[in-house]
Amino acid sequence: MLTRELAIASLDKGQVVPDRLTRIKHARYPEYAERMLALYRKGVGKTRQELHRGVHDIFRDEPECPLRRIAAFAKLLDDVSVFDRAGFGQAADLRCQVFRRAAVCHPLVLEPDRQFDHAEAEVKAQIAREMGQSWEEIDRQLFADVMEFHCLQEFTGYPNPQALLARYNVAQVQAALFDGVSLTVWAEQDFKVILRYAKLARLMHTIQRAESGYVFHFDGPASVLRQTRRYGVAMAQFLPALLACQAWRMHALVRVRGRWNASLDLSAADGLTSHLPVPEEFDSQVEEDFAHQWGTDSRSGWNLIREGEVLHAGQKVFVPDFVFRHEDGRKVLLEIVGFWTPEYLEAKLKTLRTFAGQNILVAVAAGNEKRGDGFAPDAIRFKKRLRIKDVLQRLESKP
Amino acid sequence: MDRARLSFVGGTITISALPSEAWQAVLATANPTWDSRINAWRCDAIDYMTLRRRLHAEGCIVEDTVPHWQTVTWPSVQLPRMRPEQVQAISAWEELRRGVVVMPTGTGKTEVALAIMRRQAISTLIVAPVRDLMYQWHRRIRESLGYDAGIIGDNIFRVLPVAVTTYDSACIHMDKLGANFGLIVFDECHHLPGPMRRDAARMSAAPCRLGLTATPERSDGLHADLDALIGPRVYELPLADVRGRTLANYEVIRIPVHLSQEEQAFYDRLSAQVRAFVCRRRKLEPVFSWDALCGQAANDPEARQVLRAYWKKKSIEDRAQEKLRVLEDIFRLHAGCPCLIFAGSNAMARDVSRRFLIPCLLNHCGKKERHEVLTGLAEGRYPALVANQVLDEGVDLPEVKVAVVIGGTGSIKQAKQRLGRILRRAGNAAATLYEVVCADTNEERRSRSRRGSDAYQGTRHRQLG
Numbered sequence: 001m002l003t004r005e006l007a008i009a010s011l012d013k014g015q016v017v018p019d020r021l022t023r024i025k026h027a028r029y030p031e032y033a034e035r036m037l038a039l040y041r042k043g044v045g046k047t048r049q050e051l052h053r054g055v056h057d058i059f060r061d062e063p064e065c066p067l068r069r070i071a072a073f074a075k076l077l078d079d080v081s082v083f084d085r086a087g088f089g090q091a092a093d094l095r096c097q098v099f100r101r102a103a104v105c106h107p108l109v110l111e112p113d114r115q116f117d118h119a120e121a122e123v124k125a126q127i128a129r130e131m132g133q134s135w136e137e138i139d140r141q142l143f144a145d146v147m148e149f150h151c152l153q154e155f156t157g158y159p160n161p162q163a164l165l166a167r168y169n170v171a172q173v174q175a176a177l178f179d180g181v182s183l184t185v186w187a188e189q190d191f192k193v194i195l196r197y198a199k200l201a202r203l204m205h206t207i208q209r210a211e212s213g214y215v216f217h218f219d220g221p222a223s224v225l226r227q228t229r230r231y232g233v234a235m236a237q238f239l240p241a242l243l244a245c246q247a248w249r250m251h252a253l254v255r256v257r258g259r260w261n262a263s264l265d266l267s268a269a270d271g272l273t274s275h276l277p278v279p280e281e282f283d284s285q286v287e288e289d290f291a292h293q294w295g296t297d298s299r300s301g302w303n304l305i306r307e308g309e310v311l312h313a314g315q316k317v318f319v320p321d322f323v324f325r326h327e328d329g330r331k332v333l334l335e336i337v338g339f340w341t342p343e344y345l346e347a348k349l350k351t352l353r354t355f356a357g358q359n360i361l362v363a364v365a366a367g368n369e370k371r372g373d374g375f376a377p378d379a380i381r382f383k384k385r386l387r388i389k390d391v392l393q394r395l396e397s398k399p
Numbered sequence: 400m401d402r403a404r405l406s407f408v409g410g411t412i413t414i415s416a417l418p419s420e421a422w423q424a425v426l427a428t429a430n431p432t433w434d435s436r437i438n439a440w441r442c443d444a445i446d447y448m449t450l451r452r453r454l455h456a457e458g459c460i461v462e463d464t465v466p467h468w469q470t471v472t473w474p475s476v477q478l479p480r481m482r483p484e485q486v487q488a489i490s491a492w493e494e495l496r497r498g499v500v501v502m503p504t505g506t507g508k509t510e511v512a513l514a515i516m517r518r519q520a521i522s523t524l525i526v527a528p529v530r531d532l533m534y535q536w537h538r539r540i541r542e543s544l545g546y547d548a549g550i551i552g553d554n555i556f557r558v559l560p561v562a563v564t565t566y567d568s569a570c571i572h573m574d575k576l577g578a579n580f581g582l583i584v585f586d587e588c589h590h591l592p593g594p595m596r597r598d599a600a601r602m603s604a605a606p607c608r609l610g611l612t613a614t615p616e617r618s619d620g621l622h623a624d625l626d627a628l629i630g631p632r633v634y635e636l637p638l639a640d641v642r643g644r645t646l647a648n649y650e651v652i653r654i655p656v657h658l659s660q661e662e663q664a665f666y667d668r669l670s671a672q673v674r675a676f677v678c679r680r681r682k683l684e685p686v687f688s689w690d691a692l693c694g695q696a697a698n699d700p701e702a703r704q705v706l707r708a709y710w711k712k713k714s715i716e717d718r719a720q721e722k723l724r725v726l727e728d729i730f731r732l733h734a735g736c737p738c739l740i741f742a743g744s745n746a747m748a749r750d751v752s753r754r755f756l757i758p759c760l761l762n763h764c765g766k767k768e769r770h771e772v773l774t775g776l777a778e779g780r781y782p783a784l785v786a787n788q789v790l791d792e793g794v795d796l797p798e799v800k801v802a803v804v805i806g807g808t809g810s811i812k813q814a815k816q817r818l819g820r821i822l823r824r825a826g827n828a829a830a831t832l833y834e835v836v837c838a839d840t841n842e843e844r845r846s847r848s849r850r851g852s853d854a855y856q857g858t859r860h861r862q863l864g
Contacts, residue, residue, distance in 0.1 A: 065703075096771060098756055106782035108754070109731070116731055120754070206435070206436055221409030221441070222409070222443070222574075225432055225443060228598075
């Protein structure tokens with residue numbers, strides 16, 4: 001991620017517009033990106049300062065480029081680089097040795113006289129002799145641990161210029177979100193992924209049903225007391241997960257210069273590319289097989305919808321794998337529990353107990369019951385695949 | 400009757416099962432907000448004590464899970480005898496066990512805090528502005544109270560009943576640590592009221608709070624908020640009261656230097672470049688400003704070059720070779736006397752270090768090296784020390800009588816703090832502050848602004864050469 005100092009955004013009618021490179025306006029950028037990647041790939045052994053100068057040089061004649069954008073590229077490249085840390089302690093030891101030796105000769109003067117007879121050049125030559133190195137060598141190593149002088153050891157890099165440019169565009173949106181006060185997401189699918197990553201980022205949620213899908217409102221504990229930017233970084237961390245999803249839009253309130261709020265609106269149609277993969281459609285093979293077997297038509301009046309319902313109680317959420325809706329209005333949820341560790345099963349049981357009031361059908365993989373898994377006796381047990389017949393039978397017996 | 404339950408959650412206090420007969424009264428004092436996300440009331444952790452007292456006054460039975468602080472026993476106490484003004488400060492603070500103590504640098508603020516810690520004997524967090532100061536507190540706590548305190552910051556997260564941290568780390572982690580400490584000490588507490596940093600106080604439930612500073616005022620006026628965040632100003636010792644008594648007398652000597660011929664030629668060329676560009680632009684837009692230049696650097700390679708020329712100019716002033724020659728003269732003049740040099744940039748600090756082979760204290764120095772360098776100077780193993788802004792505030796350096804400023808920004812607070820560094824209490828020898836500035840450059844203007852500070856008032860100003 002970028003730092004706040006590298007953020008570039010403009011304000012347009014109350015909207016925050018983060019800096020964004022486009023194919024038309026920034027036609028030369030793929031070439032710059034290629035050159036930057038080449039610079040780092042061939043840059044092993046060069047200092048950070050040299051690499052950053054190199055990045056600046058690539059943009060020397062580019063008319064359309066703020067200095068911050070150049071610095072942001074340098075940061076994104078550094079983020080996927082490994083810099084040599086081996087010599088860090090050594091430089092400090094070397095300084096200690098050199099300064100101690102020089103201390104008795106203080107002050108080192110240019111022109112020695114009767115009172116001060118330690119000439120700078122002579123003292124340095126003497127120290128170099130004592131330490132068995134040339135002074136140039138010592139001088140070069142003396143501050144090797146300073147950030148600008150770190151040497152590139154390895155560049156893990158971006159696969160291609162487009163990936164670097166895409167990362168830049170996302171990073172600028174993230175940087176704008178650093179000052180985020182609240183975040184609202186409208187989603188039609190991928191609820192599980194959205195909620196899981198929001199939880200990972202330690203955000204709190206408020207969940208409302210929308211016409212199609214759900215509205216998630218994310219912020220943090222103190223947000224109820226005042227508008228605070230405190231959770232902006234968490235929102236920025238969450239963003240790539242959202243970008244990987246489909247059929248969503250978001251609206252963030254962003255604090256501008258610590259004084260007023262502006263909006264940051266974004267949707268799946270904006271075409272920002274996440275470095276995270278698109279969420280898997282199904283959590284497991286069993287789920288996938290079951291959904292394919294069922295098909296898209298209704299069976300005995302029941303329609304199958306994947307992850308269609310978000311159950312929530314306070315800050316606990318549960319998204320069962322499937323929802324069955326009957327034409328007469330009945331609704332039953334289905335959760336499929338694979339063969340898993342006892343801890344996983346225990347957590348699953350706890351969740352099911354929290355939402356015991358809901359109409360949930362549970363299908364449990366055979367084998368778990370031998371370990372005394374504690375699922376209700378009316379749970380469907382399945383071996384390799386979950387059979388439609390078993391499920392339909394149980395659906396009919398539900399109220 | 401229901402028991403109201405108080406918990407510390409993410410830097411706030413949640414109140415569940417609040418009996419209806421109590422909540423009107425509670426609403427009026429602690430001002431909690433209903434949080435539908437968790438179906439409970441919520442307020443800032445800082446309001447914990449007010450809330451607790453109010454509930455008690457209403458006769459509520461409270462299940463209080465908030466305090467995670469504990470009693471601390473100090474392994475070995477070695478505190479010096481307090482001077483009268485220190486004793487006054489301590490007893491003034493103890494009346495409320497909340498509040499700000501204002502004492503000039505070098506008058507023993509740290510000892511006041513250590514004495515208070517000793518007497519409270521409760522889990523304590525010290526919040527310092529920078530890493531160096533954090534480590535210094537760590538050392539002082541070990542020396543004076545015999546306790547090896549935890550460290551939160553500088554990539555270390557070691558939480559113990561007594562711990563030291565920085566403002567930035569405190570702000571980030573207080574939502575997790577806010578219930579761990581019964582006493583929180585804000586060193587150089589004028590740093591606290593920033594819009595985000597204040598979370599370090601707001602998200603802490605500590606009933607006892609101590610603020611220490613020499614310069615409580617902030618240019619943005621936010622120091623007024625210290626009342627709410629820490630407590631009232633309970634004690635104030637003005638600078639004039641102690642000068643010449645506990646502090647050394649001091650003298651400010653200004654030494655103008657000139658750029659070398661080559662430097663001057665380069666400097667002039669850069670100036671001409673900047674001037675020509677601005678003139679040309681002003682013909683098109685009469686109000687063309689610095690901001691506009693920064694803005695245009697985005698889509699104009701020439702503006703970008705001009706911006707670079709401007710920074711290069713500053714760097715020439717900052718790293719003028721003549722400054723190194725003057726420094727040599729000062730070293731000759733004060734041979735045998737420890738010197739502190741403040742540079743305007745890391746690059747200049749390294750230039751000085753390389754030229755004279757004296758230690759330099761920069762951000763990249765580890766804890767071990769800092770300690771070695773600082774004790775080395777105190778014990779006379781090193782003759783001098785060069786630093787950039789890391790020594791601005793509060794870093795203890797005993798008996799330094801000579802300080803040299805060879806660059807830096809024109810802020811008044813910085814000047815005051817830098818001056819404070821050499822006002823160490825020891826002997827009768829007068830302290831001297833040299834200020835080496837480039838003549839005929841912007842640096843001169845910054846120097847003038849520096850001397851506008853009241854810290855310099857009443858000092859003697861001399862000019863050499």
